[in-house]
Amino acid sequence: MRASDKAYAALRDDIIEWRLAPGTVLAEVEQSERLGISRTPLREALSRLTAEGLTTTAGGRGVVVTDISLEDIDELFELRETLEGKAAALAAERGDAATFEQLRNELCQAPSLISAGDPARHDYYGLVGRLDTAIDAAIHNSYLAQAMRSLRVHLVRVRRLAADDAERLTAAAAEHAAIAEAIAAGNPRLAEAATTLHLHRSLSHVKATHTPQ
Amino acid sequence: MRASDKAYAALRDDIIEWRLAPGTVLAEVEQSERLGISRTPLREALSRLTAEGLTTTAGGRGVVVTDISLEDIDELFELRETLEGKAAALAAERGDAATFEQLRNELCQAPSLISAGDPARHDYYGLVGRLDTAIDAAIHNSYLAQAMRSLRVHLVRVRRLAADDAERLTAAAAEHAAIAEAIAAGNPRLAEAATTLHLHRSLSHVKATHTPQ
DNA sequence: CACAAGGCGTATGTATACAAAGCTGCCAGT
DNA sequence: ACTGGCAGCTTTGTATACATACGCCTTGTG
Structure with missing residues (x-):
């Protein structure tokens, strides 16, 4: 399994299960270190999450978990x-x-x-x-x-x-x-x-x- | 404008306007050289295209333009x-x-x-x-x-x-x-x-x- | 002659180093 | 005291070098 797939699955689960609350900023270095991978595959995971609408890019301060009102x-x-x-x-x-x-x-x-x-x-x-x-x-x-x-x-x-x-x-x-x-x-x-x-x-x-x- | 956005827009237009026929393989080095950018932003562009369904990853031989029957x-x-x-x-x-x-x-x-x-x-x-x-x-x-x-x-x-x-x-x-x-x-x-x-x-x-x- | 196994080449996947751009906080001027 | 701008830092964006895996061709054997 590719590292980007692993990161995507982990982050997706964390968001869906509300372990990552809406508004949480997902800084690239921070998350890549947490998941034990490099920034490159993490970025791909974040792209996929953003495409699905689970996160949004907050221009400058990384991507944040979207709220659901x-x-x-x-x-x-x-x-x-x-x-x-x-x-x-x-x-x-x-x-x-x-x-x-x-x-x-x-x-x-x-x-x-x-x-x-x-x-x-x-x-x-x-x-x-x-x-x-x-x-x-x-x-x-x-x-x-x-x-x-x-x-x-x-x-x-x-x-x-x-x-x-x-x-x-x-x-x-x-x-x-x-x-x-x-x-x-x-x-x-x-x-x-x-x-x-x-x-x-x-x-x-x-x-x-x-x-x- | 980011290089990845430029690549995404260019490839998307090429596919939509049928300049890139279905079945065409989009090799990363080939396309990155054609568009004058590096592989990293090109990969992000390809990811977005694949998420939209305009391309699919053909396991091992790069991404190919999807057919539309x-x-x-x-x-x-x-x-x-x-x-x-x-x-x-x-x-x-x-x-x-x-x-x-x-x-x-x-x-x-x-x-x-x-x-x-x-x-x-x-x-x-x-x-x-x-x-x-x-x-x-x-x-x-x-x-x-x-x-x-x-x-x-x-x-x-x-x-x-x-x-x-x-x-x-x-x-x-x-x-x-x-x-x-x-x-x-x-x-x-x-x-x-x-x-x-x-x-x-x-x-x-x-x-x-x-x-x- | 056909099939299989191994090596080679080329592709993607990953890591890291560098560049640029945005936010934050401070400082000075009004 | 408030506001504007500047400097520093932290962040993302990009490039490139390396690792790895898959496919294909070649070669050897049955």
């Missing part, structure tokens, strides 16, 4: 609803029914994973990730898939702001199951509606449990 | 319809009516620009660009605006494939005027419909006049 979250979900709604509809038109039927069944049994505690809860997140992957593959549109991937980076960051209590996760699992069911049924409008519903509830939950820093 | 164009317009449709609707809800009313009037007089020949035709492209900019500003959503900006790079490349004859440009001006009018009227569904119509006609024109390389 409440308005940002509204904008983020507005775009997310547009992209994922379309993706769900396309998946319903073009996807393989059996794949999503299988995912629906697993999602219906997800509540047992959620209530089982932390290690099993990780399996639940993996299951949701598989649904995302399946939709990405089903839409047959690399540009749309790319746009959603770049969006998910920011969404993970937002999710860390909210309390992922068992109650909300159980409800979310049911909403995901509804999406999978609609896609398996080949009903584009239903799939889009189920996605819209899920995203609105997610947004409400984030805003309700948001803890101001 | 007919399926790509379909996918591109599918995403474009999703994003620009939503943007037009949001602009109708949130935009300033006077701004778009003004743009509509100018677009209605665009045919005279188009028929006047090449130098004036450049003014027409500028006018369409101003409409895009006005929509970007009106939606008040930086993530959506960013997604559309990254798409437009590829769209300019596609546009160069099609013959931009006066007939099509005149029709396109009328379609743009319809979009501006719907936004000025504050009618989201109409604005989205006008955008959908325009994009479908654009796509049809591109596919009809597409000259296989």
Whole structure:
């Protein structure tokens, strides 16, 4: 693995997991020494982060971790609803029914994973990730898939702001199951509606449990 | 202006204007000598191009200019319809009516620009660009605006494939005027419909006049 | 004659040294 | 006391030298 990839992954995780707070300046020498690499690969990592919008160049004083405000979250979900709604509809038109039927069944049994505690809860997140992957593959549109991937980076960051209590996760699992069911049924409008519903509830939950820093 | 910015702009233009054909390998030393800069800023330029999808790293043999096939164009317009449709609707809800009313009037007089020949035709492209900019500003959503900006790079490349004859440009001006009018009227569904119509006609024109390389 | 293994060459990946540009703080003048 | 400018320092931007890895050609062997 290249040193620049390592630096990129490390910094990206640090930002997403809120170990690096918004406003933190990432000086090149400081970070390169911390990660044990040279400035050159670090600069490439910072470029990639800036291209993704996780950092911005603050002219002269290095790059800083971008802030993410409440308005940002509204904008983020507005775009997310547009992209994922379309993706769900396309998946319903073009996807393989059996794949999503299988995912629906697993999602219906997800509540047992959620209530089982932390290690099993990780399996639940993996299951949701598989649904995302399946939709990405089903839409047959690399540009749309790319746009959603770049969006998910920011969404993970937002999710860390909210309390992922068992109650909300159980409800979310049911909403995901509804999406999978609609896609398996080949009903584009239903799939889009189920996605819209899920995203609105997610947004409400984030805003309700948001803890101001 | 930084050397890396210069290199990025030069390579980006070369690719968009089809002076660098798909499949062309961009060796670092070769390009850095051609542009009169060192390898370091050139590498940053190539990174940015790759992040945008104009080039891809071909594992070991440098970065190559990405191809753009007919399926790509379909996918591109599918995403474009999703994003620009939503943007037009949001602009109708949130935009300033006077701004778009003004743009509509100018677009209605665009045919005279188009028929006047090449130098004036450049003014027409500028006018369409101003409409895009006005929509970007009106939606008040930086993530959506960013997604559309990254798409437009590829769209300019596609546009160069099609013959931009006066007939099509005149029709396109009328379609743009319809979009501006719907936004000025504050009618989201109409604005989205006008955008959908325009994009479908654009796509049809591109596919009809597409000259296989 | 064909296939495989090894060496050579050229490509990218990394480190470091140098240059230039911006911010910070101080000092002097009003 | 406040403001403007200057000097110093810290920062990023660039160039170049070195390391490394991959591909390709050559050569030897089955």
